[in-house]
Amino acid sequence: MTAEASTQALIERRARLLGPNVSTFYDDPVHIVRGEGVWLWDAAGRKYLDCYNNVPHVGHCNPRVVEAIHAQASTLNTHTRYLHEGMLDYIERLTATMDESLSTAILTCTGSEANDIALRMAEGATGKRGIIATDATYHGNTALVSQLSRSNVPELGFGLEQFFRFIPAPDSYRNPDPDAASLVAALEREIAALEADGTGFAALLICPMFLNEGFPDIPDGWLKPVAEVVRKAGGVLICDEVQSGFGRTGTHFWAHQKLDAVPDIVTMGKPMANGHPVGAVVTTPEMMATFRTGFRYFNTFGGNPVSCAAAMAVLDEMDAADLMTNAATVGAYARTQMEGLAQKHTAIGNVRGMGLVFGAEMVLDHAAKTPATAFTDRVINAMRERGILLSKLGRHRNTLKIRPPMPFSMANVDHLISTLDEVLAQTPLEP
Numbered sequence: 001m002t003a004e005a006s007t008q009a010l011i012e013r014r015a016r017l018l019g020p021n022v023s024t025f026y027d028d029p030v031h032i033v034r035g036e037g038v039w040l041w042d043a044a045g046r047k048y049l050d051c052y053n054n055v056p057h058v059g060h061c062n063p064r065v066v067e068a069i070h071a072q073a074s075t076l077n078t079h080t081r082y083l084h085e086g087m088l089d090y091i092e093r094l095t096a097t098m099d100e101s102l103s104t105a106i107l108t109c110t111g112s113e114a115n116d117i118a119l120r121m122a123e124g125a126t127g128k129r130g131i132i133a134t135d136a137t138y139h140g141n142t143a144l145v146s147q148l149s150r151s152n153v154p155e156l157g158f159g160l161e162q163f164f165r166f167i168p169a170p171d172s173y174r175n176p177d178p179d180a181a182s183l184v185a186a187l188e189r190e191i192a193a194l195e196a197d198g199t200g201f202a203a204l205l206i207c208p209m210f211l212n213e214g215f216p217d218i219p220d221g222w223l224k225p226v227a228e229v230v231r232k233a234g235g236v237l238i239c240d241e242v243q244s245g246f247g248r249t250g251t252h253f254w255a256h257q258k259l260d261a262v263p264d265i266v267t268m269g270k271p272m273a274n275g276h277p278v279g280a281v282v283t284t285p286e287m288m289a290t291f292r293t294g295f296r297y298f299n300t301f302g303g304n305p306v307s308c309a310a311a312m313a314v315l316d317e318m319d320a321a322d323l324m325t326n327a328a329t330v331g332a333y334a335r336t337q338m339e340g341l342a343q344k345h346t347a348i349g350n351v352r353g354m355g356l357v358f359g360a361e362m363v364l365d366h367a368a369k370t371p372a373t374a375f376t377d378r379v380i381n382a383m384r385e386r387g388i389l390l391s392k393l394g395r396h397r398n399t400l401k402i403r404p405p406m407p408f409s410m411a412n413v414d415h416l417i418s419t420l421d422e423v424l425a426q427t428p429l430e431p
């Protein structure tokens with residue numbers, strides 16, 4: 001079978017076995033069979049530079065993580081109703097990266113589960129149910145958490161929508177809000193509305209980098225006034241660090257630290273165990289005690305010894321290879337190079353990024369900043385054809401999403417930028 005025929009056969013099997021509306025990336029989907037470091041190989045042996053995947057945080061198939069999984073899986077794997085040091089050692093090491101008030105944790109299998117628990121913790125702590133989030137976000141897929149994604153079919157969802165309210169996500173390109181004044185005003189309005197309709201305000205849940213919403217440029221300290229409003233209203237601040245955590249900003253282990261706020265609850269997942277399914281909710285002992293008393297929580301797979309060994313190996317590898325420093329150095333270089341491209345290609349309206357999350361917003365014109373969404377699609381597909389994997393995000397789906405494994409190098413940046421330069425030169429802005 002040719003490579004094209006085998007790709008087509010896989011697409012047809014997926015449609016038959018998974019049902020409709022299951023997305024794949026790219027007009028010509030990629031059939032990946034192997035990974036190593038920042039590289040992926042398809043079934044035909046073609047090599048791709050991975051500029052997209054943040055889950056293989058310390059590199060695809062990292063030997064230290066693979067060995068830790070193998071060693072623990074060959075010794076014991078069971079659940080958390082038996083005593084085991086693995087989970088406790090990991091939670092001690094994880095919470096040592098945060099403010100000392102955040103010293104207890106629940107380990108889960110996904111970021112969605114972690115956010116689901118966080119919302120229930122907020123209800124337990126406040127006795128109220130009103131949740132505020134930003135309006136173009138994604139926080140996961142449980143019945144409760146999926147209410148936060150406004151792309152779902154509005155009439156479905158167990159009638160929970162009364163408990164959720166939305167404020168505009170920051171957009172530093174179109175509506176700069178450097179001191180968070182407009183976000184604070186919107187937050188105060190929605191808190192008042194929740195209190196007035198009897199729901200009451202329980203929590204603000206945000207990704208501190210607003211990563212799915214286009215990672216706006218926001219200054220250090222930006223979250224402080226936001227946290228003050230939440231606390232004054234008796235609510236809980238939940239930071240979803242599923243994407244922004246584990247040193248990705250390059251300057252801080254957690255994005256909320258860069259923004260100078262201490263949340264009541266931090267949730268995480270994706271990069272935590274390099275692809276082994278591990279997530280977590282970290283909170284204060286008081287918040288945890290209220291939750292544990294109010295809800296009997298058990299997670300069959302969450303916190304199992306193999307997951308903890310994988311997660312611990314990620315922290316070891318980050319230290320051994322100094323990956324946070326790498327994110328700072330390589331990320332700064334990437335942003336400068338991307339700004340260089342913006343001088344040459346008028347389709348680039350704005351360059352943004354912190355550490356190893358960076359990208360450019362594509363526009364049809366600089367005056368009105370009209371989103372060039374279809375153009376962005378063509379660029380991403382042309383990059384894929386040239387062996388570079390990236391994607392797009394943001395409210396207008398017109399921002400390049402570049403968020404590679406943390407061992408990404410200067411040479412990788414050069415390869416990415418020179419290919420993007422060619423693609424931008426060859427892709428027509430209007431088809």
Ligand SMILES: Cc1ncc(COP(=O)(O)O)c(C=O)c1O
Pocket residue numbers: 109110111112113115138139140141207212240242243269270279
């Ligand atoms: C910010 C954020 N939170 C939560 C989630 C959900 O995590 P999971 O897919 O592990 O359930 C995602 C997934 O994309 C995410 O981007």
